[in-house]
Amino acid sequence: MKAADQKRLLREMIFFRRFEERCFEAYMEHKIGGFLHLYSGQEAVATGVLEMIRRGKDYVITGYRDHVHAIKAGAPAREVMAELYGKETGSSRGRGGSMHIFDPTAHFMGGYALVGQPFPLAAGLALACKYKGTDEIAVCFLGDGANNQGTFHETMNMASLWHLPVLFVCENNQYAIGTRIDRSTAVTDQYKRVCGYNISSSQHDGQDIDTVMDAAAKAIEHVRSGKGPYFIEFLTYRQRGHSMSDKTAAYRSKEEEAEWARRDPITLYRDKLVKAKVVTDADVKAMEREVSNEIENDIVKFAEESPVPKVEDLNKYVLDDNPDPRWIGPLQNP
């Protein structure tokens, strides 16, 4: 990989971290409402995997922890922030919020609150890619907890049976809210769970973005070349609570958190690039400043200054707002 790209990736991850932390602050200021799930600590997974897809062509779908996936897939960060602020300029026009970022122009097909629901939707996106005869694929990011839903098993079966071009990315951060994986799941290695469906799978370190990119490239190639679905598991850790109300103390130790903090994906990559003389500490400092400024003076500013949706538009988007009377009618009674 070229030095310029490595620098760009480091900057992106720094950006994503700052973006999420800025969301935290905005939430504390009551600028953002609802449930807010931050991605801090897991950046290498979405950044690395989505670096390797054809952005804007391949379909991407995920759960509620979706800001970073949306932005990396191509959704403008300004619009994602404006969505969190409940503004008309938001990705979903202020109708979705944090958990429901959509950007179909980037082929980012949404964040969903129902744990496990994106599995079949992803398979459907993949079915459409295959049906149309393109070599586009669908990429579905979900957590470890989602694999205990019926949709996981039902979808793995169909995806395999029909050789659908779908990549399932399991972000195993070892907890579903406060339930540690071994307390909910009989087989803790998630990649082993798809064997029963004859799906190729593997498990990797999710903190090292180079590892993520290598593994993702192979998995994507498998899927794109028509060999059927692939299930890739990354071991990772969320640094913050599950959502804003969760303080983590009830279910995990400070030691464990410190252990994973040492394997922070941004620190790991920064150290690697400094060592390889791709960047200097001063470069990184400058990057951090730049990113902060951009988020503050462009992205947050845009969100702050954007208008809220009009109350008159409450009933927009429920059904097609410009339906074809040939199909819809209404029927006229004489």
Added chain:
Amino acid sequence: MAELAYWEAIRRAHDEELANDPMVIAMGEDIGVVGGTYKATSGLHQKYGEKRIIDTPISENSYTGVGIGASMAGMRPIIEIMSINFALLALDTLINAAAKIRYMSGGRVSCPIVMRTPGGTAHQLAAQHSARLARVFMSTSGLRVVTPRGPMEACGMLKSAVRCNDPVIFIEHERMYNMREDVPETEFFRPLEGAEIVRKGTDITLIGYNWSFVLCMKAADMLAKDGISAEVIDLRSLKPLDRETIRRSVEKTHRVLVAEEDEAAVGTGAEIISIVIEDCFFALDAQPVRIHAADVPVPYAANLEHAAIPDEHDVYKGALKVMGRI
């Protein structure tokens, strides 16, 4: 005109829409090689191949989700669920996903699916095969719900449902698949919205949909023998409801009865009576009556089943009550 059975009309709509648009596919349990439990897709697997007529595993929630996902990428799947009872397993993808994706994406993503399913009681199928459930979908924003009363409507409305950009719940009826009717041989469409006054009358308005509409028509014949002129409305669309047609009819007849095969609680009848009260209370000359199923799981024994489900005599007697004749 050609006489078609209800199931043949549905089959024809599939056939025409599959021929018209390559983005149309059909999916469901045993719809392909077998041709569907009620033959509604028979022969289509042979004609269009397994790429377009997809036999699915018994995974209602997820294969419905697959259809929804495909629709988000431009396809128009017709999803069959063998019985509306099994649609309960698909409520997550139907109600939490399909119904809400347009809204929560700010109108940027749509889900043009049709979910077809037979709802209603048939002959001694017992509690787990006799659900009606129209009200579950009727109370969900973001869905359309339609219920064709016969072959003509079934064919024309299914074609419209496929072309419409919203998720459509298309509720058929197990008792109606063999009902026959003359249908135009040339292509035609029936709109998804609007109730229809199928029989004009002056003394009382009888309101029903699919099977309960059939009961209303039979009751209207019986009432005619008593010199009572009943106007019969087929609701056709349960979501959105056509308040205007209901109001105009009740303002003319001043009396109203609603028939449904569901249990009464929180049901279609309750909604229609509310509309009448809100929109034309002062036009009423008599208390409205609801005809509905007993509040019990549908029993197996034929006599009990019969007692649990309304028939045309119940509608007739209910109408006499509204008329003050009993």
